[in-house]
Structures are given as C-alpha cells and as structure tokens.
Amino acid sequence: MNAALLAVLADVRVLLARPGNDFAWSSFLDRDAALTELDALTERVRTSGEVPSALRILFAPTGPIQEVAISSGWGDAFLTLADRFDEVCP
Template sequence: MNAPLLAVLADVRALLARPDNDFAWSSFADRDGALAELDALTARVRTTGEVPSSLRILFAPTGPIQEVAISSGWGDAFLTLADRFDDVCP
C-alpha cells in the first residue's frame, strides 16, 4: 500500500467533490464522473500498490484535475497537491 499517495488522492477527491466545481473545461463529464474515475484509480493503488499511468495524466499540467481546479477557484490548492503527488510518484 502506498499511504502517502492514498493521502494525496483522498485530498484531491475532497476538492473534486465540492458541489460548486466547474467541469466544463476538463475531460470529466461531471462531478460523479470525476469521482468515479478517481475512486477506480484509488482502488487500483490500494490493491496493487502501483501508480496507474492514468493518474499521472490526471495530475499533469493542464490535465483534467487542474482544469477543474482553475475554473473552480482552487488552482493554488491543486499546485500543492500536484507537488505532493510528484514527491510520492517520482
């Protein structure tokens, strides 16, 4: 199990779950779609301990999470989470 990564994923999930998020510029259809995708990837991390490559895409600059973050007013919080993600997934 990768506890530091799971902590990052839990924190980003809490931000993505906010009811006032704007998903228009992301590849996520909506809040439920974003949470379902993140939950599935989190389950893979829990099961295998590995980092799915699609997680790297979600956390990439101008990736889906950052697009939601910027359009929803939590861009700075995303940058902090992205740094934490990079620290645990070099």
C-alpha cells in the same frame, strides 16, 4: 509510498467533490464521473500497490484535475497537491 499517495488522492477527492465545481474545461463529464474515475484509480493503488499511468495524466499540468481546479477557484490548492503527488510518484 502507498500511504502518502492514498493521502494525496483522498485530499484531491475532497476538492473534486465540492459543490459548484466547474467541469466544463476538463475531460470529466461531471462531478460524479470525476469521482468515479478517481475512486477506481485509488482502488487500483490500494489493491496492487502500483501507480496507474492514468493518475499521472490526471495530475499533469493542464490535466483534467487542474482544469477543474482553475475554473473552480482552487488552483493553488491543486498545485500543492500536484507537488505532493510528484514527490511520492517521481
């Protein structure tokens, strides 16, 4: 599970790091805040092997990542990532 989850997190990080993303509707202050939060959660997965509950919130429908995705034009890509997340973190 960890390798698959880490792959999902790496893929979503690439999308969140895109220039021009719109963070206005998300709980993230900006790109740097989103990446900092995701990186910290990724490190927790890497070191503990556990899935922090905060990740489930980030990937939830209308959660912060989806809000960025929709307002930034990669909503379909997010849905694919969310499905992958749900597969590895049932």
